[in-house]
Amino acid sequence: MAQEPRIDVETRASGIESSLTSEQVERIADALGQQGVWFAAPPEREGEARPADQIWDLVGDRPHHGQTATGRAAVHLAEGHDDLTRPLILADGFNYGPSDLDALWRQLNKPYQKGVPGFLDQLRTMGIDVVLLGFDQRHIAIQANAAVAVTAVLRAIEERRGDDPLVVGGASMGGIVTRYALARMENERVDHQTDKYFSFDSPHLGAWIPLVLQQLAYLHEALAPRSGGPGQAELIRSPAAQQLLWGWVESADYSGPVTTSSSLRKEFLEDLRRVGWFPMRPYKLGLANGTGNGTGPDLPPGTPVFDLQHEALQLTARIQPDGGELQNVGAVRFGAPVWTSATSHVRAFDGAPGGTLDSWGRLADAVGLPIQDRFRTSAFVPAVSAIALARDPFQWQSDLYLDLGDLPKDETFLDAFCCDATNTEHSSVxxxxxxxxxxxxxxx
Incomplete structure (x- = not known):
């Protein structure tokens, strides 16, 4: 029987203020970086955003735990269309705060080959009306934003001229939001009139942010509390992060299991099973930014990424080790250890084939620490997660490096999928x- 993956903080940070001088506390806080929400992706600013032909203000069709979510959709009609005719709904992904639909257009329509129109422009040329779906709070519970997606689907059916079926999906978390929305509609016998569902590098089994970086975000908050705005760990502690991340820790001092530590993730997966797990009626397509050959980025497990030493202060953070017991992932020392952390039975997620995120690089830039280029990015959505490998979401890590080239059809919950030629940036075209x-x- 497999051992449960866990994390153990060997030297606790809870008494750090009393054990260190104020100067030492300030020095550690400075070393850990600037204020602001860590891991939140900046909006795409390069390129032109096409003005929307219509804007829909949307309210979720029902509350989730008393919270009714809201959002907006930007409708871009196909060439030659005066009305919505062949709608493709594409939902925004995981981040902090409201969607920026202009930035989403720029991100997805970014030229990927010289002389070839962008992805969204090609859709419009094919006679497909693009509906970009955004949420006013991307970081809240998936079930709440799925209610906004349900409203968007019903609005598209109402506005559509003719009876062409819909295509519905999303990028990153947007693919999970729409997966839940369509499955819920089927479970409640609401006709979503959707012919195809798609997910673009969506974490069907879970996403990964290095556990040590999650802990450092909490540690920085403990040393330098932010007033008047969100703290460094705000995105990590958000409901959506808890639901999406395969491994999650609740504080810098947390010791215990990392896959079952959030009740919100367990509740969401139970809700997903209750409504049918996946929508059954649409043909299900998956796109993965990771390779399908089992080869990930060159990130040797256990390698120090940051090894800062300044006078008596030492800060170390390591690439996730591969399995083992009490494998050190990070430490803060002032002569004697102040805080040390180790994982057990956690696979080498950072180097897995998958859509990448520059989590390490963003921290290095914020802190002003030197970092090798090859360490800037690591796996965020492993390829086996993006193609919805038929595994228990709590147990799937043994398959991280699986060759997907000859995967039997019953080994994925999708009808068809495509992996990228190299491990590319998460949800990039x-x-x-x-x-x-x-x-x-x-x-x-």
Missing amino acids: SRPLIEWFLEQLAGW
């Missing part, structure tokens, strides 16, 4: 992925 997806839509 690339020629192999976009050409494959457009071929899937060609006969629609």
Whole structure:
């Protein structure tokens, strides 16, 4: 029987203020970085955003635990269309705060090949109306934002001229939000009139942010509390993060299991099973920014990424080790240890094939620490998660480096999927992925 993955803080930080001088506390806080929400992706600013033909203000069709979510959709009609005719709804992904639909257009329509129109422009040329779906609070519970997606689907059916079926999906968390929304509609016998569902590097089994970086975000908050705004760990502690992350820790001092530590993740997966796990009626497509050959980025397990030494202060953070017991992932020392952390039975997620995120690089830039280019990015959505490998979401880590080339059809919950040629940035457009997806839509 597999051992349960866990983390152990060997020297606790809870008494750090009393054990150190104020100067030492300030020095550690400065070393850990600036104020602001860590891991929140900045909006795409390069390129032009096409003005929307219509804007829909949306309210979730029901509350979740008393919270009714809201959002907006930007409707971009196809060339030659005066009305919504062939709607493709594409939901925004995980981040902190409200969606920026102009930035989402720029991100997804970014040129990936010289002389070839962007992805969204190609859809419009094919006669497909693009509906970009955003949320006013991307970090709240998935079930709450799924209610906004349900409203968007019903609005598209109401506004549509003719009876062409819908295509519905999303990038990153947006693919999970729409997966839940369509499954819930089927469970409640609401006709979503959707022919195809798609997910673009969505974490069907879970996403990964290095556990030590989660802890450092909490540690920084403890040393330098933020007033008048969100703290460094605000995105990590958000409901959506707890639901999406395979491994999650609640504080810098947390010791215990990392896969079952959040009741919100357990509740969400139970809700997903209750409504059917996946929608059954649509043909289900998946795009993965990771490779399918089992080869990930060159990130040797256990390698120190940060090894800062300044006078008596030492700060170390390591690439996730591969399994083992009490494998050191980070430490803060002032002569004697102040805080040390170790993981047990956690696989080497950072180097897994998958859509990448520059979590290490963002921290290095904020802190002003030197970092090798190869350490800036690590796996965020492993390829086996993006293609919805048929595994228990709490137990799937043994398959991180699986070769997906000859995967039997019953080994994935999707009907078809495509992996990228290299491990590319999470939810970024690339020629192999976009050409494959457009071929899937060609006969629609």
